[in-house]
Amino acid sequence: MSGAAASAKPDYSTYPTLDRKARRAAAAALLAMEGGGAPASAADLARIEAFYRMEARLLDEEFYDRWYDLLADDLFYWMPLRENRFRRDNRPSLSADNMAMFDETKADIAVRLGRLASNLVWTEDPPTRHVYLISNVEAFETGTTGEYEVHSAFVQYRNRSEHDEAQLVGRRRDLLRMVGDRIEVAGRLILFPQSVLLTKNLSAFF
Amino acid sequence: MSINVSGLVDWQRGHIDRRIFWDPAIYEQELERVFARSWLFVAHESQIEEPGAFVTTYMAQDNVIVARASDRSIKVFLNSCPHRGNRVCFADSGQGRQFTCNYHGWAFGLDGALKRMPKMALYKATPGFRMEDWGLKRARVESYKGLVFATFDEEAPSLGDWLGDFRWYLDAVLDVEEGGTEFLPGGATRSVMNCNWKFPADNFVGDIYHALWTHLGGSEPTLGRHGGVIVENERSWQVSVNGHGWEFNDSFLGNAATMGDREMLRYMKSRQEAITARLGEFRAKMWGSVASANIFPNFSFLPGYFTFRTFQPKGPTKTEIHAWTLVPKNMPDDIKDRFRRGSMRTFSPSGLLEMDDGENWEHSTAANAGFVTRNQRLCYAMAPEGELDDDSLPGTVTLGQLSDANQRLFYKKWAEMMNAETWQDIPLEKPAAPAEAAE
Numbered sequence: 148m149s150g151a152a153a154s155a156k157p158d159y160s161t162y163p164t165l166d167r168k169a170r171r172a173a174a175a176a177l178l179a180m181e182g183g184g185a186p187a188s189a190a191d192l193a194r195i196e197a198f199y200r201m202e203a204r205l206l207d208e209e210f211y212d213r214w215y216d217l218l219a220d221d222l223f224y225w226m227p228l229r230e231n232r233f234r235r236d237n238r239p240s241l242s243a244d245n246m247a248m249f250d251e252t253k254a255d256i257a258v259r260l261g262r263l264a265s266n267l268v269w270t271e272d273p274p275t276r277h278v279y280l281i282s283n284v285e286a287f288e289t290g291t292t293g294e295y296e297v298h299s300a301f302v303q304y305r306n307r308s309e310h311d312e313a314q315l316v317g318r319r320r321d322l323l324r325m326v327g328d329r330i331e332v333a334g335r336l337i338l339f340p341q342s343v344l345l346t347k348n349l350s351a352f353f
Numbered sequence: 354m355s356i357n358v359s360g361l362v363d364w365q366r367g368h369i370d371r372r373i374f375w376d377p378a379i380y381e382q383e384l385e386r387v388f389a390r391s392w393l394f395v396a397h398e399s400q401i402e403e404p405g406a407f408v409t410t411y412m413a414q415d416n417v418i419v420a421r422a423s424d425r426s427i428k429v430f431l432n433s434c435p436h437r438g439n440r441v442c443f444a445d446s447g448q449g450r451q452f453t454c455n456y457h458g459w460a461f462g463l464d465g466a467l468k469r470m471p472k473m474a475l476y477k478a479t480p481g482f483r484m485e486d487w488g489l490k491r492a493r494v495e496s497y498k499g500l501v502f503a504t505f506d507e508e509a510p511s512l513g514d515w516l517g518d519f520r521w522y523l524d525a526v527l528d529v530e531e532g533g534t535e536f537l538p539g540g541a542t543r544s545v546m547n548c549n550w551k552f553p554a555d556n557f558v559g560d561i562y563h564a565l566w567t568h569l570g571g572s573e574p575t576l577g578r579h580g581g582v583i584v585e586n587e588r589s590w591q592v593s594v595n596g597h598g599w600e601f602n603d604s605f606l607g608n609a610a611t612m613g614d615r616e617m618l619r620y621m622k623s624r625q626e627a628i629t630a631r632l633g634e635f636r637a638k639m640w641g642s643v644a645s646a647n648i649f650p651n652f653s654f655l656p657g658y659f660t661f662r663t664f665q666p667k668g669p670t671k672t673e674i675h676a677w678t679l680v681p682k683n684m685p686d687d688i689k690d691r692f693r694r695g696s697m698r699t700f701s702p703s704g705l706l707e708m709d710d711g712e713n714w715e716h717s718t719a720a721n722a723g724f725v726t727r728n729q730r731l732c733y734a735m736a737p738e739g740e741l742d743d744d745s746l747p748g749t750v751t752l753g754q755l756s757d758a759n760q761r762l763f764y765k766k767w768a769e770m771m772n773a774e775t776w777q778d779i780p781l782e783k784p785a786a787p788a789e790a791a792e
């Protein structure tokens with residue numbers, strides 16, 4: 148993933164990915180998260196909150212390779228589109244088959260990091276400055292030992308150039324997996340409240 | 354008093370005055386003379402398949418409802434109540450029998466006609482009040498192969514005359530397979546850019562040149578260092594009809610290749626023979642090639658990614674992008690899903706390529722805050738090859754996709770419409786029934 152490796156194009160087709168069935172299943176699991184499980188222990192909640200603080204700092208400071216290592220191989224990372232619909236509308240409001248802002252596997256994230264590492268992305272040079280705040284963390288046990296359903300809220304502030312800024316505020320639902328003393332992100336649903344993205348792009352990770 | 358823009362646009366030499374991207378008075382004149390006269394894209398028929406289905410969208414800054422009426426015809430009308438002016442429908446899409454205004458409860462049918470209101474007797478007792486005078490203002494509606502266009506201008510020529518021979522090229526994305534096309538589900542991907550709408554429109558009508566530099570980083574991960582995209586003036590063209598334009602080469606899947614999905618490319622190749630039989634060799638090669646296009650004034654698309662988008666004007670320095678992905682209806686479901694992810698991952702606000710574009714257009718616009726800056730002109734002069742002087746291809750054809758030819762013709766049409774008092778002063782190219790060209 149480093150800049151030095153960029154001259155030899157990595158074969159992204161060998162990177163961990165999910166087929167469509169697996170992505171649909173992962174989306175369904177994230178949509179079903181309603182905080183119904185037993186609350187995680189205070190110790191586990193503290194571990195998870197510390198993990199989120201570290202994750203946010205790695206992103207803010209562009210330690211993308213280290214952030215990438217926090218992602219599980221079966222990651223599904225999803226920011227669906229939000230439509231304005233009447234309450235009486237009986238279509239499912241979010242579906243894995245719809246257009247989305249992010250609909251990613253770990254291999255897809257690797258491609259994004261490869262783009263940034265190319266040093267050919269003029270819109271990130273000079274760099275954008277990010278501050279990523281995570282709060283409202285609630286963690287619940289799931290049917291699987293070591294896996295936690297975690298809800299949180301975020302503010303992703305960014306500023307570049309002089310007056311160019313955006314505050315991207317939203318909610319996350321994560322499937323976190325504790326593996327030994329590590330925590331991995333296995334699923335992430337990013338619920339972003341804007342139906343029209345009120346800025347020019349989503350050049351950021353959530 | 355209207356502004357004469359002849360001194361601002363020298364389309365022959367390609368000198369464009371920067372004030373056309375900044376001046377509020379010019380913008381207001383655009384709303385009246387360009388947007389309110391043009392046929393504007395409002396929906397794909399697949400978005401409103403059943404009677405009662407509707408979407409809301411914009412025609413320039415006019416919000417409209419696009420609905421499938423009970424007789425299956427498509428109606429387009431202003432989304433603003435004639436009573437006190439409130440917005441009538443607040444959903445982006447949905448299904449219903451009528452639209453009821455939140456303010457006093459006036460209810461309108463799927464054709465926009467006023468049907469009823471609370472305490473209707475009060476109006477019945479009002480001398481001279483007639484229900485038929487107070488419906489939602491209706492636009493003219495016409496379709497071309499699934500794409501629905503509308504205009505409020507009674508004098509405008511037919512959609513067929515407006516598109517003219519550009520239709521022959523459009524078939525290279527709209528008529529590649531039996532059964533027509535559809536938009537993939539989930540509504541429009543929408544985002545805001547602080548730029549004048551003409552910068553993205555002129556980018557799509559004929560600026561492949563920027564891709565070689567702007568998108569180096571975006572194409573690096575899939576295509577290797579320096580993109581690997583081959584863009585030359587050999588075997589490539591720009592075509593323009595009535596200000597609509599398409600720049601392209603004959604690579605068949607050059608654009609699609611940057612999405613880095615081998616299954617998708619295998620599928621496209623498997624269709625090449627059948628598409629060639631349907632469209633002829635020349636147009637078949639346009640299907641997914643290195644290309645971009647714009648239907649005047651602000652409806653653009655990219656062959657290969659099949660992102661279709663409107664650049665909705667929101668003021669002289671603000672534009673909203675609404676984007677959808679178009680595929681042949683009979684494409685296998687799994688391949689459609691590959692295009693859904695592929696177009697989203699390249700051309701959406703999180704797209705590896707689209708993320709490169711916005712800052713360019715925003716700063717090309719913002720720089721004009723400077724008085725001295727905006728009194729300079731911009732260079733649209735690149736013209737390495739001459740116009741193709743034979744009748745095998747319809748429209749104004751320039752050899753080589755690397756040139757500013759289409760952009761100059763876009764601004765020629767823009768200036769014609771800005772200056773014209775009436776449609777008499779807006780020349781349209783006569784459609785010629787083209788031979789199966791350039792086989």
Ligand code: FES
Pocket residue numbers: 434435436437438439454455456457458459
């Ligand atoms: S404004 Fe719509 S009913 Fe009064």
Ligand SMILES: [Fe+2]
Pocket residue numbers: 563564567568706710
């Ligand atoms: Fe671009």
